[in-house]
Amino acid sequence: GGIITQTPKFLIGQEGQKLTLKCQQNFNHDTMYWYRQDSGKGLRLIYYSITENDLQKGDLSEGYDASREKKSSFSLTVTSAQKNEMAVFLCASSLQGNNQAPLFGEGTRLSVL
Amino acid sequence: GEQVEQRPPHLSVREGDSAVIICTYTDPNSYYFFWYKQEPGAGLQLLMKVFSSTEINEGQGFTVLLNKKDKQLSLNLTAAHPGDSAVYFCAVNPYQGGRALIFGTGTTVSVSP
Numbered sequence: 001g002g003i004i005t006q007t008p009k010f011l012i013g014q015e016g017q018k019l020t021l022k023c024q025q026n027f028n029h030d031t032m033y034w035y036r037q038d039s040g041k042g043l044r045l046i047y048y049s050i051t052e053n054d055l056q057k058g059d060l061s062e063g064y065d066a067s068r069e070k071k072s073s074f075s076l077t078v079t080s081a082q083k084n085e086m087a088v089f090l091c092a093s094s095l096q097g098n099n100q101a102p103l104f105g106e107g108t109r110l111s112v113l
Numbered sequence: 114g115e116q117v118e119q120r121p122p123h124l125s126v127r128e129g130d131s132a133v134i135i136c137t138y139t140d141p142n143s144y145y146f147f148w149y150k151q152e153p154g155a156g157l158q159l160l161m162k163v164f165s166s167t168e169i170n171e172g173q174g175f176t177v178l179l180n181k182k183d184k185q186l187s188l189n190l191t192a193a194h195p196g197d198s199a200v201y202f203c204a205v206n207p208y209q210g211g212r213a214l215i216f217g218t219g220t221t222v223s224v225s226p
Contacts (some may be wrong), residue, residue: 004156033213040122042202042218043157057214090156098206099145099164102214104156 002027004092004105015083021076021108023091026061029098029103032074036060037088037107046089049074050096078110085112115140115207119217126162126224132190134220136203139184145206147214148177152199160188160201193224 004025013019025032031050035043035058045058047066055066065077074091088109092102119136126132138146146166149157161172162187163179170177176189176199186205190197199220204214 016142035216040218042119043216045215048213056213092157096173099162100163101147103159104149106154106156 006105013081019078025093029093032094034076035090081112117217124222134188136186147204149202
């Protein structure tokens with residue numbers, strides 16, 4: 001079986017800092033996603049990528065950059081961390097096709113001091 | 114574009130009781146629907162994938178109903194047990210506007226002995 005690995009699991013940053021989150025999958029999936037999870041707001045899409053070097057913006061892309069360096073990895077950068085920000089960032093991957101269910105990693109928990 | 118509302122936000126039930134979560138979507142052309150379960154500190158685990166062609170879908174300890182006329186998707190936890198305590202999310206793959214799922218806001222289910 002495959003796995004989606006997100007690093008780090010916990011990230012504490014300072015206001016204004018640039019922070020990078022990493023995601024690796026060994027399912028050989030084509031599409032990868034970054035979602036942000038806030039309490040009471042469900043999951044909101046930040047970026048997704050349908051193949052290596054492809055990037056598609058989601059509704060929440062402002063304040064973030066992403067990079068799909070190779071098929072198995074997708075990284076997300078918070079360009080300037082906001083004071084008191086707390087959220088969970090979830091990475092997912094799937095095969096192409098509307099009927100394919102994304103599989104999720106365990107998340108990176110971000111706190112900004 | 115597609116929008117998804119999920120209710121209730123919180124649900125407390127006793128062991129052995131049933132629990133129902135309802136999602137309402139807006140696009141009548143949406144065809145693929147998903148239910149995920151998130152346990153504390155974990156990522157999202159796929160419970161069921163539902164296609165528009167099937168109205169009743171049974172899983173282990175739960176039933177998913179799709180009412181296309183009212184554009185509603187429901188998850189019924191039958192005879193809930195403490196292991197069902199988690200946050201549940203519905204998700205819709207939109208007919209138009211990209212290839213990423215749109216999630217409901219989640220329902221926190223607590224099952225007490």
